[in-house]
Amino acid sequence: MPNILLTGFEPFGGESINPSWEAVKQLDRASIEGHNVVSRLIPVAFGTSIDLLKKSIEELNPAIVIAVGQAGGRSAISVERVAINVSDGRIPDNEGRQPVDEPINPNGPVAYWSTLPIKAVVKAIREEGIPAEISQTAGTYVCNHLFYGLMDSLASRRDIRGGFIHIPFIPEQAVRHSGQPSLGLRDIIKAIEIAVRTTLTYEADIEAIGGSIH
Template identity: 25%
Template sequence: MDNSKRNVVVTGFEPFGAHTINASWVAVQELKKLGLGKDVDLHVYEVPVEYQAVQSLVPSLWKQYHPQLVVHVGVSGMATTVTLEKCGRNLGYKGLDNSRFCPHSQCCIEGGPDCIDSVIDMESVCKRVTASGLGVAVSVSKDAGRYLCDFTYYTSLYLSHGRSAFVHVPPIAKPYSGEDLGRALQAIIQEMLNMLDRAEEKIHCQHVH
């Protein structure tokens, strides 16, 4: 791995239920074609829609890549915009996954806080991406839905002390194509990285004085 480059990991989910093609994985594959610029090594993964798989995969991604940022992408049948999720929640996981399993405790991390916020200011990312004239509507949400999306996000936020993000996309062609969603992810993640850079510069300046 080239150390001058930053690692960014982006995940989508496998098909589940009515989503025989999962728009999140289509969007992530489109993003992979576009890339995040020459300074970023982009690693993409398709995540099984299984609680136990998430519990082993998410920590292994952090360990393997030491990424500057991990962005999980999921599909929402109710979404009509690309939606930035502000936080992940620990409790209330009752939905059965693709292997007909759900956590007995109905929570992600026993003893973990009820809710963890991302360090990224999603309102600000939303404003900037919207102002860039992307042609894809972006919105912000505080509820990632208490299924595998929320479970994955919380697990990632817990491990990374908030250096994770979650983006919900609508199903393909309702109204956006896979290419549109890929472009939207590219713009959103580049904005998130810019934001992390600005925050780090600020911290660095404070230490210098």
Template identity: 30%
Template sequence: MAKPLLITAFEPFPGVPDNPTETLLRSFAQMDDDVLSTARHVILPTRYDVAPARMLEALNFEASAVIMTGYSNRATALTLESRSTSASLPDRPDSAGYCPLPSDAPIAVHDTRLDLGSMVAALTAEGLDAEISDDAGSYVCNHVYHAALSGPCHSDGIPGLFVHIPALPGTPLAETAAGTMSLKDMQKGMGIIARMVIAN
């Protein structure tokens, strides 16, 4: 049997006590969608020292492609991240209170090999807000993505993509977020994205 798609989300972290990615991921199990409901679902701790390793462990042994999701208070759409970097934020602690030590090493950059333009076109054709970003930030989200793109998803490796999502309407996060999107639209969008990732 072919290995399934891996989809990851994050647990709460400072400033985000109820992570919408966890809500979204948990909803897939109840959906009538043969891709999203049967994918391997992994919720990662928002920790620099744990999340990348947990993702790689699941990816290396239980998946043939990966979609990683994260919440961004700047997102106004399904935001497809085109690249990752080795940069970190030494002044923003993770859920365990840890901050990476500053480094003088050159910043490494890795790009996803997926055709994000086609994905955005497919999403917008269905009436969904979507955009491409070339900055995944420097928090744990970026670290997880960098672990994928510099490892199993590098070059001609397996497909990998990070998607930042907005807040869910009616939640406390929505009061300060740049944008919101309904759970239904997020589910629909992730179904489109998942099928296009698998097709690569």
């Protein structure tokens, strides 16, 4: 049975949980459209995160890789469009590293596009009553770092599709952050499963509005 690799991050920034891992671990060993889901925990660490992801890809040879990360303050499932070749840490990572304007791959391109059908994924999630959007930036912290490392690794692997999804806080986090939006863990899990199913369904993305003026 072919594999699907899902990754989530450990807690960071003073949080006791990270909803990205809480969600993807619930899908570990699930079967989706004849594919076996394998979920892996990724450290919030520049460099180390990419190394672990590459090892997982080599081990599993998955058909699809979807990395998931927490983006506190966002109000919807954010399907990322592009990863950029820079790490610029607003805060130190969990190993104490805080790079400033460092290229992720000094010999790599400025950016990589997601190879997920991002607009089809957003449409499918919205049709299930869950808020979703195309995001034009994955930031410059470890999420973007991992996203770029993923796509850099897949640049020579046209048989593997990959991308990144940011998710909001879950309610138990939002109660500690006044005014911050949240989304229930059940909806997040459902959205990730929809993203997998949609990617298996669509070889090419749909044509739909997904731009932003911000």
